[in-house]
Amino acid sequence: MKFFKHGVALVAMGLLVACSVPAPETGVSTKFESIRDNDIQLRVFLQDMPKGGDLHNHLYGAVYPESWIRWAEEDGLCIDPEALAIRHPGADGCGGLQTAKAALANNQVLRNALIDRFSIRDFVPTSGWSGHDQFFRTFPLVTAQPHRFGDMVAETANLAGIQNVQYLELLHTMELFETILPMVIAIPMSGDVAADYETLMASPFGAALPEILARARRDIDAADARKDELLGCKTDAPQPGCAVEIRYLHQPVRTLPASVVYAHTIFGWHLMAEDDRFVGTNLVAPEDDFIALRDYKLHMAQIDHLYKTLGERNVSLHAGELWLGLVHPQELRFHINDAIKVGHAKRIGHGTDIVFETDYKNLLKYMAENEIMVEVNLTSSEAILGVSGSEHPYDVYKQAGVPMAFSTDDEGVGRIDLTHEYMRAVQEHGLSYVELKTASYNGLKYAFVDEVTKAELIKKLDTKFADFESKF
Numbered sequence: 351m352k353f354f355k356h357g358v359a360l361v362a363m364g365l366l367v368a369c370s371v372p373a374p375e376t377g378v379s380t381k382f383e384s385i386r387d388n389d390i391q392l393r394v395f396l397q398d399m400p401k402g403g404d405l406h407n408h409l410y411g412a413v414y415p416e417s418w419i420r421w422a423e424e425d426g427l428c429i430d431p432e433a434l435a436i437r438h439p440g441a442d443g444c445g446g447l448q449t450a451k452a453a454l455a456n457n458q459v460l461r462n463a464l465i466d467r468f469s470i471r472d473f474v475p476t477s478g479w480s481g482h483d484q485f486f487r488t489f490p491l492v493t494a495q496p497h498r499f500g501d502m503v504a505e506t507a508n509l510a511g512i513q514n515v516q517y518l519e520l521l522h523t524m525e526l527f528e529t530i531l532p533m534v535i536a537i538p539m540s541g542d543v544a545a546d547y548e549t550l551m552a553s554p555f556g557a558a559l560p561e562i563l564a565r566a567r568r569d570i571d572a573a574d575a576r577k578d579e580l581l582g583c584k585t586d587a588p589q590p591g592c593a594v595e596i597r598y599l600h601q602p603v604r605t606l607p608a609s610v611v612y613a614h615t616i617f618g619w620h621l622m623a624e625d626d627r628f629v630g631t632n633l634v635a636p637e638d639d640f641i642a643l644r645d646y647k648l649h650m651a652q653i654d655h656l657y658k659t660l661g662e663r664n665v666s667l668h669a670g671e672l673w674l675g676l677v678h679p680q681e682l683r684f685h686i687n688d689a690i691k692v693g694h695a696k697r698i699g700h701g702t703d704i705v706f707e708t709d710y711k712n713l714l715k716y717m718a719e720n721e722i723m724v725e726v727n728l729t730s731s732e733a734i735l736g737v738s739g740s741e742h743p744y745d746v747y748k749q750a751g752v753p754m755a756f757s758t759d760d761e762g763v764g765r766i767d768l769t770h771e772y773m774r775a776v777q778e779h780g781l782s783y784v785e786l787k788t789a790s791y792n793g794l795k796y797a798f799v800d801e802v803t804k805a806e807l808i809k810k811l812d813t814k815f816a817d818f819e820s821k822f
C-alpha cells in the first residue's frame with residue numbers, strides 16, 4: 351500500500367491563503383489542531399467536514415475494480431486471464447476465453463489479480479514498469495456494457511454523498527471510438543486549424559454531427575435516469591448520492607491523431623452549447639505521450655479557433671502533469687502557459703511542473719490575478735509522477751496566491767476518496783482548518799456550473815458548515 355503512507359506536515363502554517371478566506375471559527379479550529387496529528391481522528395473529522403466539489407474526477411477512473419468485475423459477471427462479458435482484461439464477447443461468445451462468471455467462480459487468485467491490475471493496490475514499481483505505466487494501462491483493460499454508464503455515475507455520486515461532497519464535475523468521453531474516430535481518422539490535417547475545421551465539417555462527420563449529438567444527449571438522459579433508479583432518488587429513502595449535484599466535462603483524448611482530437615473537440619463544443627449538463631471540456635490521457643507532446647500546440651490552436659469562431663466555452667486543461675526525467679526538459683517550459691494563454695483554460699489540472707516553466711514567476715502572478723485555479727490531485731501525482739510532499743508545488747501556488755482545490759483524479763484506480771486527499775493535504779502540506787475550508791469552497795467557486803445553481807450550492811455549503819462547526 352505504498353501510496354497511502356505519507357510524511358508529516360512539511361511546511362509552516364499561517365501564511366497566505368489562496369483567495370477569500372472565511373472567518374476563523376475558534377471552536378472548530380481548536381478541535382482541528384488538537385486532532386491533526388492523529389490519523390484516525392483526522393479521518394473522522396474530514397469525512398464529516400462539508401466538501402464543496404470534486405472538479406477533477408474521471409468517471410472511468412472513479413469506478414473501483416470490484417464494480418468493473420461485478421458488471422462483467424452480471425452482463426456476460428469475458429475475462430482474458432493472460433492480459434488481466436475484461437473483453438466484450440464476439441459473434442462466437444467469449445471464443446477461447448471464459449465468461450467472467452465462469453472464470454471467477456471459486457478463483458479468488460484471479461479476482462485479486464484483476465483488482466490489483468485495475469488499480470494501484472499493492473503496486474510496487476519494478477524496472478521498466480512505473481506507477482505511471484500501471485496507472486494509465488488500467489483504462490484499456492476495463493470495459494462495460496453501455497447501460498452501466500448510469501451505474502458508474504451512481505457509484506461515484508454515492509461515494510461523494512457519503513463524504514458530504516456537494517458537487518461533482520465528471521470527466522467523460524462520449525461518441526469517440528465507435529463513431530467519430532472511424533469517420534475521421536483517415537482525413538489528413540494540414541495544421542491550419544481554420545482550413546482543417548472546414549475539411550472536417552465538409553466530411554461525413556459534419557453531416558452526421560446532429561445525429562451524434564442527439565444520441566449523446568439520449569445516453570446522458572438514460573444514465574441520469576438509471577442513477578436515480580439505482581439510488582432510489584425518487585423514493586422516500588434516497589441514498590446519499592442523490593443529494594450530489596452532477597455536471598459533466600467533455601473529454602477528448604489527446605493521444606489520438608489530430609483529425610480525431612479536432613473532430614471530437616468540435617463535437618464537444620456543440621454538446622456544451624446544446625446540453626447544460628456538459629459545462630466544460632478537458633483534454634485527457636498521458637500528457638507525456640509522444641503524440642500528446644508533438645501536437646500540444648496544435649491542440650491549443652484547435653481549441654482557440656473554436657473558442658473564437660463557435661463561441662466561448664469553459665475550458666480546464668491537464669497541463670504540467672509532467673516532471674523532470676519523464677520528458678525532455680524543453681517540454682516542461684510552456685504547457686501551463688499555453689493552456690491558459692492560448693487554450694483559454696480557466697482551471698489547470700495538476701500544474702505539477704510549474705517551476706520549470708519559462709518565466710514561471712510572472713505566470714504565477716498572472717494565474718493569481720486572473721484566478722486561474724489549480725486542481726490538485728495529490729495521490730495521483732505521487733502514483734503517476736512520483737511527486738509528493740515538499741516536492742509538490744502546493745506551497746509555490748499558495749505563496750503566489752493562486753487558488754487551489756483538491757480533487758481525486760481517478761479515485762477507483764488510486765483506491766482513495768476525496769477525504770483521503772484532504773488528509774494528505776493536512777499531512778503533507780500542513781493546511782490549517784481555514785485553508786481546508788477555503789479549498790472546500792473553491793470546489794464550488796471555480797465550478798463551471800451555471801451561476802444560479804452555483805449560488806444555491808454555495809448557500810447550501812454555508813448552512814452545512816454552520817451545522818458542522820456548531821458541534822465544536
Ligand SMILES: [Zn+2]
Nearest residue numbers: 408668699759
Ligand atoms: Zn486527470
